[in-house]
Amino acid sequence: MNNSLGVYIHIPFCSSRCKYCDFVSSTGGEDAMREYVAALKGEIQARATDYVNYTVDTLFIGGGTPSALYVGGVEEIILHLRRSFNCDFTEATVECNPESLTENKLDEYISSGVTRLSIGVQSLSDNTLSALGRRHTAPMARQAVSLAVESGLDVSCDIMLATPYQSPHSAARDAEELSDMGVSHISAYMLSLEQGTPLAREYSCGKYSYDDDCAADIYQAVADKLHEKGFDRYEVSNWAKEGKECLHNLKYWKRLPYLGLGAAAHSLIGNTRFYNSHSIEEYLEGARDSSYPVIAEAVLTDKEEEEELIMLSLRTSSGLDTSQMGKEGRRYIERARRNPRYFNTHGDKIVVKDEFIPVLSQVTLLLMD
Ligand SMILES: C[S@@+](CC[C@H](N)C(=O)[O-])C[C@H]1O[C@@H](n2cnc3c(N)ncnc32)[C@H](O)[C@@H]1O
Ligand code: SF4
Structure with a gap:
């Protein structure tokens, strides 16, 4: 595939x-x-x-x-x-x-x-x-x-x-x-x-x-x-x-796979985030001995992945699609519907209203536990 x-x-x-x-x-x-x-x-x-x-x-x-x-x-x-x-x-x-x-x-x-x-x-x-x-x-x-x-x-x-x-x-x-x-x-x-x-x-x-x-x-x-x-x-x-x-x-914003190459470049592949050294000198050293080390790697739990998806999707005008999120998704839709001042809901999708974009992080918290 x-x-x-x-x-x-x-x-x-x-x-x-x-x-x-x-x-x-x-x-x-x-x-x-x-x-x-x-x-x-x-x-x-x-x-x-x-x-x-x-x-x-x-x-x-x-x-x-x-x-x-x-x-x-x-x-x-x-x-x-x-x-x-x-x-x-x-x-x-x-x-x-x-x-x-x-x-x-x-x-x-x-x-x-x-x-x-x-x-x-x-x-x-x-x-x-x-x-x-x-x-x-x-x-x-x-x-x-x-x-x-x-x-x-x-x-x-x-x-x-x-x-x-x-x-x-x-x-x-x-x-x-x-x-x-x-x-x-x-x-x-x-x-x-x-x-x-x-x-x-x-x-x-x-x-x-x-x-x-x-x-x-x-x-x-x-x-x-x-x-x-x-x-x-x-x-x-x-x-x-x-x-x-x-x-x-x-x-x-959709958490699709991307690979970052070069100093300070970040990657997300599946549920793993990793990145290269932010120091150009350290990056060059990794190249000199062909080790190309990644500096940190974090394997995200399902919960962490879900939170990231919510935070990143709500930045976009297509919003958060809860259709693939099962029972949790229905909870998010219910919370959005209880806060119609801040969110529009279209079927399974939740979109933050334009006027609340400047305070997006506070509004996003209304959906989280
Ligand atoms: C990292 S720069 C790279 C692009 C290119 N070197 C440039 O300066 O146009 C990408 C963009 O980030 C934005 N940027 C960088 N530092 C910023 C800051 N402290 N606050 C807001 N925007 C910033 C600038 O608009 C810049 O075009
Ligand atoms: S120093 Fe200026 S030109 Fe270089 S990346 Fe930063 S914003 Fe762009």
Whole structure:
């Protein structure tokens, strides 16, 4: 039997560190990148033997900044994946930053079978971009998005909400402009102030202030604008035109199997979660002695799996399908029906009402024991 598998590949390199980011990445040069890609190829080959009964139908190359890799790097990785795993991509995404997406790289991605680009625009206002410590300006973001849309690939853009100098009006205007440029998917993430980052320090010393009500207004303004532009919200932070949802990310929310390769990459296969070292150096050491150790592995109990499924499914607009959950499923439906203020129920499905998405975690608790 052949099962579908999503593959995530982490590229932990960026041209510089943004002020808010605590993702695993470094600013290494081409030698460091080549060493990493070689390690990645080793890991791909080593893991492939466990997945002969799977077909990789979604691929997501994320980071860090995959478009910051040397020319030919992404192609090398995809070719190696195709040689080692059964691959039949329905969707293959590469994350790109505006300053490093060039025509040459676009050609490389297209000839490697990439179908989708996810561009880190974050904002179309220069003062916000500069406060975030981004390397690109708004005109550079517009140019990268136009280039990507003209290539014919599906284009998604990341924007950030509740950032310095942003208002509900400016956030909605950014979403509108991206939509008018032909982008078919938008991920809009609420700024999370990560401990130890320069931006978190600037907030704590009073350079900027964060206001929950304003953040909620910004989210709502973007949601309303995207709805007006023909996008549907299919997950808390994700909007798409019909048929343009990210199939790979949907696997995370549906708990379908995915394998993460590279430093800090996480996997879920059946009821087992595991991940690679978050330290790039430790990851490279594992490659040098061909041990490719997973750092932690957790086999989930039935109860834990069920709780995860509830929490993740309620993030999506298709909601929680209780039809396969037996007696427990009927209990969840009953609880949802007892709380009609927060939940819609359609047959066996439970969906959180749009207006309670900003307080999703509290609402989810109403279904749990
Ligand atoms: C890890 S980044 C990788 C993509 C790419 N390097 C970039 O910066 O555009 C993925 C996305 O996460 C979001 N992100 C990263 N740190 C964040 C934070 N502290 N708060 C909110 N969103 C964040 C940004 O929108 C970013 O585009
Ligand atoms: S936000 Fe993206 S470009 Fe900026 S440091 Fe994080 S991963 Fe790198």
